[in-house]
Amino acid sequence: MQESIIDITRSTLDPAVFEGDPPVLRERVRAYILKQAKPYEQYGNVESVNIDGSILSRQWHNATDIDITLVMRSDTEEDLEDAQSDGYATQIDPFILPGTGHPVTYYVESAERYNLNKYDGVYDVINNGWLKGPYDLSVDVLEYWDEFLLMTEDFDNLISKLKRSLIDYEVYELVTDIDTQIVDEKLVQINEVLNDLLLKQSEVIQLRKNAFEGGVSGNLSKGNVIFKLLQKYRYLDLLWGLYARIERWGRVETPQQVKDVYDFLASY
Numbered sequence: 001m002q003e004s005i006i007d008i009t010r011s012t013l014d015p016a017v018f019e020g021d022p023p024v025l026r027e028r029v030r031a032y033i034l035k036q037a038k039p040y041e042q043y044g045n046v047e048s049v050n051i052d053g054s055i056l057s058r059q060w061h062n063a064t065d066i067d068i069t070l071v072m073r074s075d076t077e078e079d080l081e082d083a084q085s086d087g088y089a090t091q092i093d094p095f096i097l098p099g100t101g102h103p104v105t106y107y108v109e110s111a112e113r114y115n116l117n118k119y120d121g122v123y124d125v126i127n128n129g130w131l132k133g134p135y136d137l138s139v140d141v142l143e144y145w146d147e148f149l150l151m152t153e154d155f156d157n158l159i160s161k162l163k164r165s166l167i168d169y170e171v172y173e174l175v176t177d178i179d180t181q182i183v184d185e186k187l188v189q190i191n192e193v194l195n196d197l198l199l200k201q202s203e204v205i206q207l208r209k210n211a212f213e214g215g216v217s218g219n220l221s222k223g224n225v226i227f228k229l230l231q232k233y234r235y236l237d238l239l240w241g242l243y244a245r246i247e248r249w250g251r252v253e254t255p256q257q258v259k260d261v262y263d264f265l266a267s268y
Helices: 027-043 077-092 142-174 180-211 222-232 235-249 255-266
Strands: 002-004 045-052 066-073 103-110 122-124 129-132 138-140
Touching: 027 045, 027 066, 027 077, 027 103, 066 077, 077 103, 077 235, 138 142, 142 180, 142 222, 142 235, 142 255, 180 222, 180 235, 180 255, 222 235, 235 255
Parallel strands: 066 103
Antiparallel strands: 002 138, 045 066, 045 122, 122 129
């Protein structure tokens, strides 16, 4: 099963993002990316605003992430960490490029540690030109398929357990004379399963991060391929949605929050 990572190969780059031959970034897209990068200047000098990832290849789909790396030089490590924290927030709750389905996510790297060799393609947004690419990649998905299925089996079991616990809670809430301890214990169970799911999410993110920590691209690595498969089959969308709720609430405590989580899961 020889596939791109992990999408079909198109004849061109995405025409909603690029135009011309050779392709250049559409001006409205360039302006949008730079506008969203502007707030990071409070943390230091933004030396480069670069696009990397599969949006620079012919392996794209209508919801492919537009990954932006901001190369920064900050006065203090704390400023850099604050910038990275703001970037991480866009990975949880990304901007959506107007007129498209593309999430726009920001990553921050220090100028001292930035390594162009980590990427198969890089587009310089400030100077509106290619540093590397465009590119095409393919991978034998079967090489990692069994491991992917084992991981999704864990996710599926936890998601099913969470759904059952949410339904139990809603049933208990309808019983007026039920022991409140039973309801409280079910809430504890709901939060334990959510924590288990988010721990799995952290493992996936770390697996992919490890793939790109060397001096060469990790696009063909196990960590990135499994990450892309989980993304393709919408596991990551689900996990990010749960993560955003726990970030907002701290934990699930009210009937309204239980209903919100249940309705969210039902959309998948």
